[in-house]
Structure formats: structure tokens, C-alpha cells
Amino acid sequence: MNQGNRVNLRRFSRNEKFRNENRLAFLFIAPSVLGAALFFIVPFVMSLGYATTDSNGLFVGLANFKNLFASEAFRLAAWNTFKFMGAAIPLNIIIPLLIGCLLYKSTGGGWLKTIFMSPLVIPSACAAFFFQSLFESNGLISGILGVNTDWLQTDASFAIAVAVYVWKNMGYNLVLVLAGLAGIPKEYYEWAAIEGMGSVRAFLKITLVYMIPTLFIAFVMSFISSFKVYRELYMLAGNYPNEKIYMLQHYMNHQFAALDYQNLTSASFVITFVIGAFVIVFFVADKKSEYGE
Amino acid sequence: MKKALLSLLILALLVFPFTGCGAKTAQSNGELTIAAFNDSEFLTSAARQYEEAHEGVTVNITFYAGEEKDVSKYAQIINTALMSGKGEDIMDVSRITWAKLADKNKLLDLNGLIQLDSAQYYQDVLDAFLYKGKRYAIPLCFMFEMFQFDDAWGDEEAPADFTIDGLLALADKYPETTLFNGGGGGMGPTALAYKLFSLEFKNFLDMENKIASVDNEKFISLLQNVQSLAGRIQIKERGDTSLIRQYMIYSPAMSSGGTVDYADMFLMTNELGQAGFETSGFLPSINANSVHPELAADFIRYLLSEEIQSSPELICCPVNKNAAAALAKLVFGDVSAEGYAPDGFDDNSLERNIQKFNEFARQLGILEYADHVILDFVNTEMNRYFQGEESAEQAAKNLQSRLNTYLTE
Numbered sequence: 259m260n261q262g263n264r265v266n267l268r269r270f271s272r273n274e275k276f277r278n279e280n281r282l283a284f285l286f287i288a289p290s291v292l293g294a295a296l297f298f299i300v301p302f303v304m305s306l307g308y309a310t311t312d313s314n315g316l317f318v319g320l321a322n323f324k325n326l327f328a329s330e331a332f333r334l335a336a337w338n339t340f341k342f343m344g345a346a347i348p349l350n351i352i353i354p355l356l357i358g359c360l361l362y363k364s365t366g367g368g369w370l371k372t373i374f375m376s377p378l379v380i381p382s383a384c385a386a387f388f389f390q391s392l393f394e395s396n397g398l399i400s401g402i403l404g405v406n407t408d409w410l411q412t413d414a415s416f417a418i419a420v421a422v423y424v425w426k427n428m429g430y431n432l433v434l435v436l437a438g439l440a441g442i443p444k445e446y447y448e449w450a451a452i453e454g455m456g457s458v459r460a461f462l463k464i465t466l467v468y469m470i471p472t473l474f475i476a477f478v479m480s481f482i483s484s485f486k487v488y489r490e491l492y493m494l495a496g497n498y499p500n501e502k503i504y505m506l507q508h509y510m511n512h513q514f515a516a517l518d519y520q521n522l523t524s525a526s527f528v529i530t531f532v533i534g535a536f537v538i539v540f541f542v543a544d545k546k547s548e549y550g551e
Numbered sequence: 552m553k554k555a556l557l558s559l560l561i562l563a564l565l566v567f568p569f570t571g572c573g574a575k576t577a578q579s580n581g582e583l584t585i586a587a588f589n590d591s592e593f594l595t596s597a598a599r600q601y602e603e604a605h606e607g608v609t610v611n612i613t614f615y616a617g618e619e620k621d622v623s624k625y626a627q628i629i630n631t632a633l634m635s636g637k638g639e640d641i642m643d644v645s646r647i648t649w650a651k652l653a654d655k656n657k658l659l660d661l662n663g664l665i666q667l668d669s670a671q672y673y674q675d676v677l678d679a680f681l682y683k684g685k686r687y688a689i690p691l692c693f694m695f696e697m698f699q700f701d702d703a704w705g706d707e708e709a710p711a712d713f714t715i716d717g718l719l720a721l722a723d724k725y726p727e728t729t730l731f732n733g734g735g736g737g738m739g740p741t742a743l744a745y746k747l748f749s750l751e752f753k754n755f756l757d758m759e760n761k762i763a764s765v766d767n768e769k770f771i772s773l774l775q776n777v778q779s780l781a782g783r784i785q786i787k788e789r790g791d792t793s794l795i796r797q798y799m800i801y802s803p804a805m806s807s808g809g810t811v812d813y814a815d816m817f818l819m820t821n822e823l824g825q826a827g828f829e830t831s832g833f834l835p836s837i838n839a840n841s842v843h844p845e846l847a848a849d850f851i852r853y854l855l856s857e858e859i860q861s862s863p864e865l866i867c868c869p870v871n872k873n874a875a876a877a878l879a880k881l882v883f884g885d886v887s888a889e890g891y892a893p894d895g896f897d898d899n900s901l902e903r904n905i906q907k908f909n910e911f912a913r914q915l916g917i918l919e920y921a922d923h924v925i926l927d928f929v930n931t932e933m934n935r936y937f938q939g940e941e942s943a944e945q946a947a948k949n950l951q952s953r954l955n956t957y958l959t960e
Contacts (some may be wrong), residue, residue: 313655330959395940406939411949498928501952512960515623516651517630521960 302530305523307519313520322524332525334501335509342416342505343484346423350480354428358435359465371436375429382426386493389422393494410495416502422494423487430483431476438472439465474544481536583846584639585612586632587833588625588646593691593831593864594854601853610850613639622646622923628710633657633838640841641850644688645834648922650758652836653687659837660685664848665855672855672870676828679918688836691854692867693916695828696746697806697816699796704728707794709817712824715747715776722780725794730783732793738785740937744777748929749919750821756925756954763954766947774936774943781937785865802868803908804879804901810886810893812900813907818914826911827919831867876905928953 312318326332357374361367369432377385393409400407410418414446443467450460491499497508506529513522587594591614615625626647632638644652649659652658661684667677676693680686700707704725710717722730731738748755751773753763777784785793790951798816799807818826835854837847853859860874863882869875883901886892920926928950936946 289886313657331956332960334956365820395935395938408940411935498924498953500949500959501956504956509960512957515626515630516648516960517634517655517657518651519634527619 296339302526305351305519305526308519309523311520322520326521326524326528329521331504332509332521335504335506338416338502338504339485339506342419342423342487342503343481345416346420346484346487347477347480349424349428350419350431351476353424354431354476355469355473356433357428358432358439359461361432362436362439373434374432377426378429380426382489383493385422385426386490389418389490389494394419401473410503411500413500413502415495415500418494419487419503422490423484426478426487426490427483430479434472434479435469436474436534438469442468442470471544474540478540481533481540490510562837566828581608581642581773581846583608583610583843583848583850585610585641585643585835586629586639587612587614587643588622589616589832590614591833591864593866596862596864597854597859598850601850604853608846613923628908629931633840638838638839638840640838640843640847640953643833644830644836646923648924649688649834650682650922653682657839658687659839659841659844660687661689661837661848661851662686664837664844665689665852667855671872673872673875673912673915675913675916677869679828679916688834689851689855690830690834690870691832691860692865692869693828693830693915694799694801694867695818695826695911697798697800697813697818697911699798699811699816701732701792701794701796703792704794709815711817712820712822713817714820714822715773718780718819719776719796722783727784727792729785729793730780730795731785732796738797740777740781740784741933743784744774744933744937745781745930746819746827746919747773747777748933749917750770750819750825752917752921756958758922758958761958763951765954766951769948770947771943774933774946778937778943794939800868800908800911801866801880802879803875803905804883804886809891810883810896812893812896813870813904813911816907816911818911820914821917824914825916826914827917828915829867829919832865872909875908879905915920924957925954928957 309322310317310319312321316513318509354374361371364370377493390397390410394400395406395408397409399409409415446468448462450464455463485507488505488511491503491505491508495503497511498504499508506525510522510525513519585594585598594612598612600612602608615628620628629638629642629644629647630652634657642658644658646936649658665686667674667689673693676690677686680688680690698713700709703937707721718730731743748770751769755770756763786884800806800812804810820826835851837844837851841847855871857871857874857877860871861877863878865878869878879901883892883898932941932946932950932953935941935949936943941949
């Protein structure tokens with residue numbers, strides 16, 4: 259067997275092995291792909307039919323989308339959700355970052371870490387019960403202030419919703435922040451101290467710079483989890499809460515309950531498009547920052 | 552190969568649990584399917600009689616509450632079935648916001664299928680269910696509240712129209728008196744305020760055009776008027792008497808207090824002289840997907856017939872006039888036989904009662920509990936106001952906001 263044949267044989271056997279491994283991998287991921295296709299992708303594409311037809315199945319083009327944007331309830335829900343994300347996501351990153359920096363430097367703060375992370379494992383129903391006992395008309399806050407006010411039915415409900423979200427979710431970001439901080443070489447801080455750099459400057463020039471990839475992940479996770487605040491809000495204030503905390507999830511649930519699949523699917527497409535656009539922008543921004551552009 | 556087979560087995564196990572799920576479908580043969588929320592002896596018995604009278608037809612009823620399902624689960628089952636082109640032929644929409652289903656063309660307009668003769672039925676009660684001029688649901692029975700002055704407080708005569716103004720005038724005339732005895736469904740401040748709200752429902756809510764108008768002086772003064780009577784609305788101690796007795800009327804012979812003489816009774820009305828009523832139990836409508844709507848309509852006609860409506864198993868007053876009279880005589884006969892008839896109340900009194908009942912029924916044009924979501928909103932905000940959690944202005948503003956959201960969704 260000459261040299262050329264040996265090379266071809268090696269290449270053939272490597273390709274064969276690659277093909278076999280690929281086949282096996284595809285076989286293993288097939289159930290997940292099939293499940294996702296069957297229960298998410300195919301229904302989502304099929305729902306385009308509902309979004310472009312009326313309740314009698316007649317094609318109406320973009321009329322359902324026009325009706326959707328004309329709906330006062332949809333606009334209120336979208337605006338509230340947008341405002342909620344604008345307030346809650348930054349807080350859900352800044353607070354764990356600051357707490358993480360303090361905990362990382364302190365010694366023996368293990369029990370504090372446990373306290374901050376415990377809301378993560380507390381069931382939503384228990385969390386809702388806790389906040390209800392704080393904010394209802396006979397709750398702790400009303401008792402302290404000597405009033406008889408159900409705070410969840412007032413304009414303060416928005417601030418309560420943000421507080422509930424941050425309290426429940428900051429533990430996850432705290433884990434990410436602590437892991438990110440552990441990855442920053444200590445020598446950088448030693449060098450900064452030798453150069454006479456203050457702690458605030460060291461935070462801005464070293465910690466924040468090296469934490470950007472971690473904070474990006476925290477941002478994406480917070481963005482996704484912000485949609486899940488509905489669970490707590492539903493348990494706290496019911497399915498028609500104060501108008502300040504009427505979110506897109508409320509709107510979507512009610513559309514399903516009212517059998518309005520045209521509005522439901524149109525809203526789904528709009529929301530998917532908006533979230534998709536945001537995620538693409540985030541990833542492009544992240545790539546650019548990664549390559550120093 | 553083994554791995555491939557194992558993967559296929561896992562895949563099959565994953566897919567298997569999802570097969571066989573689905574709602575009941577309308578049958579194309581002589582099988583009539585009915586979805587009802589609460590178990591009903593009346594409906595079961597009527598179905599058996601219908602089967603006996605119609606050879607080859609079977610009537611299958613599913614009582615969803617019997618399967619430990621709550622109202623929201625029932626509504627979800629009905630919605631999902633309707634949306635997928637399935638569902639029972641006849642559906643009980645008593646616990647569902649049926650107007651929204653009608654807007655989506657999921658229910659049939661019964662006007663073309665069932666002719667309702669006003670000589671035969673309490674037409675105002677039936678017409679209170681009209682929506683955008685169409686009839687999507689037909690009540691089988693109804694009940695309402697009547698009032699009577701207690702002799703112990705003077706010789707007040709029953710007024711022709713008893714409105715909120717009349718109530719306020721009486722409250723001024725008898726400043727130390729408790730106004731209601733709290734019979735029937737009870738009459739706390741919220742119940743009275745809701746009753747007054749429902750009498751003015753069309754001024755506060757235009758359901759067909761989805762417009763709410765409660766953040767205004769009319770609603771605020773309604774709350775404040777009732778608040779001015781708080782503490783005098785319902786007797787608190789056993790043995791006390793009130794100025795006005797209150798009865799929930801279930802038939803021309805019976806009320807929440809037993810057999811009563813309607814001679815000096817009156818209704819609480821709005822300025823147009825209209826009074827409110829409630830319905831109870833099964834509220835039939837026909838699924839637009841039904842493959843044999845004529846059979847479904849025939850069964851509903853059967854439920855409205857004098858023969859079936861005369862059944863004592865119907866838990867409120869029949870909408871069929873002859874059946875209402877027949878049932879009243881039947882029930883009064885039983886009561887008399889057992890010695891429970893009031894002194895001096897005889898067959899002639901019963902005839903007068905029936906006549907008076909028919910006069911009252913002509914005033915019943917307002918369905919008091921049409922939309923459960925709106926009922927919940929109004930009661931919640933009224934409760935908060937009467938418990939001092941918010942001002943009347945704040946209650947009106949909050950209610951307006953919630954109604955706007957609900958109606959514009």
C-alpha cells in the first residue's frame with residue numbers, strides 16, 4: 259500500500275467515524291427537536307393562520323394586527339410591561355452586582371449568601387402570601403402607617419411588583435456575579451493598589467470591565483425572567499389587577515379565556531418579533547464588545 | 552443499532568401520552584350531547600323523558616362540576632372545544648361570559664330556531680337575554696326580590712315604583728329604624744349598592760359598544776347614598792324588626808319565607824319602572840359547530856314546554872306562564888295538605904297571587920347577574936369603599952379603569 263492510499267484510508271475512516279457520531283447525535287437530539295417542533299414551532303407557524311383570518315376563517319390580511327394596536331387594553335399592557343422591564347431589569351443587575359462585590363470581599367459571609375439566594379427556592383405561592391401579608395389593607399405596612407389601604411390596588415402596586423421581582427430573582431444573578439468576580443485575577447487589584455487607584459476607580463476600570471460578559475448573561479436571563487413575574491402578580495392581585503400592573507401576560511391569558519385566538523396569535527407574533535429583535539441587538543452588541551469594536 | 556432502537560422507544564414513550572387527548576365531538580347520528588356545569592335532576596329527568604318520546608334519539612349529558620372542575624376549568628373546556636370546532640350540541644353558559652362567545656360566532660342565534668310566543672312565556676325575562684338583537688341563550692327559570700312594609704312601623708302603602716329616592720325618603724321619615732330584614736340573599740351595603748347599580752346598569756355600561764361610564768357623579772352619589780344608610784340596612788340582632796321585609800320569590804306560590812300573600816308587595820325599580828331578576832341553574836345555548844342544531848333546538852323547546860316546566864325539580868320560577876301557575880298550585884296543594892299554609896290563605900288567594908305575580912313579571916327587564924367578571928369588579932370596589940379602604944371617588948376611578956381594561960381587551 260503506497261503513501262497516498264494510506265492517507266485516503268485514514269481520511270475515509272475518519273469521515274466514517276464522524277458520520278457515525280453525527281448520526282448518533284442526531285438520534286439523541288431527535289426527541290427534543292421533534293417535541294419542540296410539535297409543540298412550539300409548528301403550532302406557532304400554524305397560528306399565523308389565526309392571525310390573518312377572522313373568527314369565520316376568512317382571510318383578513320393584517321386587520322387583526324390593526325385591531326390589536328387599536329386595543330386600549332393591549333397598549334396599556336405593552337406599555338406597563340415595557341415600563342416594568344425598564345425599571346426591574348437594571349435593578350436586578352445593579353443590586354446583585356453591588357451585593358456580590360461586598361460579599362466577595364467579606365469573609366465568613368456564607369450565611370448572607372444563603373439569605374440572598376433563598377428567595378430563588380421559595381415557591382411563588384409562599385412569596386405571594388408573604389407580600390400579601392405586607393401590603394394588604396390589614397397588612398404590616400398599613401398597620402405601621404395607621405391606614406386601611408390595600409396597596410396592591412393603588413398606584414404603588416407598580417413599585418411593589420418591581421420589588422417582588424427583584425427580591426425573587428436577584429439570587430440567580432448573585433450566583434452569576436460571584437462566579438464572574440472569582441474569575442478576575444487578584445493581581446489586577448494589587449497592581450491598581452500599587453498605582454494608587456481608589457476602590458471606586460478600581461471597580462469602574464477593572465471589576466466592571468471584566469464583568470461585562472457575566473452582566474450580559476445576567477441581562478438576558480433577567481429579560482426572560484421579567485415575563486414570568488405574572489405568576490406572582492396573579493397570586494397577589496388576581497387576573498384583573500390595578501391598571502398599573504396589568505401586563506402582557508394578563509392580556510394574553512384573557513384573550514385565551516375569551517376565545518379570541520385572532521388577538522392572541524397576533525399579540526404572540528408581535529411579542530415574538532419584539533423579543534427576537536431585542537435579543538439580536540443584545541448579541542450583536544455583545545459580539546462587538548467582545549472584539550473591541 | 553441497539554442505541555437507535557432505544558432512542559426510538561424513548562421517542563415513542565414521549566409521544567404516546569399525548570395521543571387520545573381531545574374534547575367531546577358533536578355526533579352526526581341521533582345522539583344529542585349536552586355540557587352542563589352543575590348536576591341537575593331536572594335536566595337528567597327531562598332528557599330521559601325526551602328519549603322516551605323520541606325513538607332513536609339519545610341524550611348524553613356531561614356534568615362538569617361533578618368531575619370536580621371549577622367554573623374557570625369548565626369555561627376553559629368549553630372554549631377549547633368551541634375553538635377546535637368541537638364541543639357538545641347544547642352548552643350551559645350560565646357561568647360563562649356568553650356574549651364574548653356570541654361575538655366570535657361560536658353560538659347560534661336561536662331566534663330562527665325557536666319561536667317564543669309572548670302569550671306563553673314571560674317575554675320580558677326572555678328578552679333581557681337579547682344581545683345585539685339576537686338570542687343566544689334562553690333561561691329556563693327566574694327569581695326576583697319583592698318587598699313589603701312591616702305593619703309594626705305604621706301603615707305605609709306599597710308604592711307603585713320604589714326607587715332609591717323612595718328609599719332615602721323613607722330613611723328620613725323613620726330615622727331610627729333598620730330598613731331591611733336581610734332575608735333572601737341578605738342586604739348588606741354592598742348588596743344594596745349592587746342592586747341599585749344593576750337597576751341602572753344600562754346607564755353605567757353599554758355592553759354592546761364596550762363603553763363603561765362609572766367615573767362620574769351618578770356612581771359616586773349611589774355609593775354615598777348607600778353609605779348614608781350604612782348601619783341601618785340590615786337587622787343585626789335576632790328578634791328585631793325592620794321597616795321593609797324582603798323576600799326572594801321562586802314561584803307564584805313560594806318565597807324564601809314560605810307561602811306569602813303578594814297583595815301588598817312591591818318591587819324595587821329604576822326610574823323607568825323596571826326591576827331586576829336572576830336566573831339559576833342550566834342556561835342553554837346551541838354550539839355553532841353542532842351538526843344537528845334542529846335536534847338541539849327541539850330539545851330546548853321541550854325544556855320550555857308546559858309539561859317539563861311544571862316539574863318541581865326546576866329550582867326557580869318557570870318561564871312558561873302556564874307551567875308557573877300549574878307548579879304554584881301543585882306546591883301550594885302540598886303546603887296546604889301539610890298544614891303550613893298561612894292563616895286565611897286559600898285557593899282564591901293563590902289565584903290573586905298568580906295574577907299579581909304575572910303583573911310583577913312584566914316589570915322584570917333587567918338581568919342582575921349577567922357578567923360574572925363585571926359583578927366581581929363592582930362588588931370588589933364597592934366592598935373596598937364600604938370598608939373604608941378607598942374613597943367613593945377612588946372606587947369610581949378604579950372601577951372605571953378595570954372596566955375599561957376588561958371591555959377593550
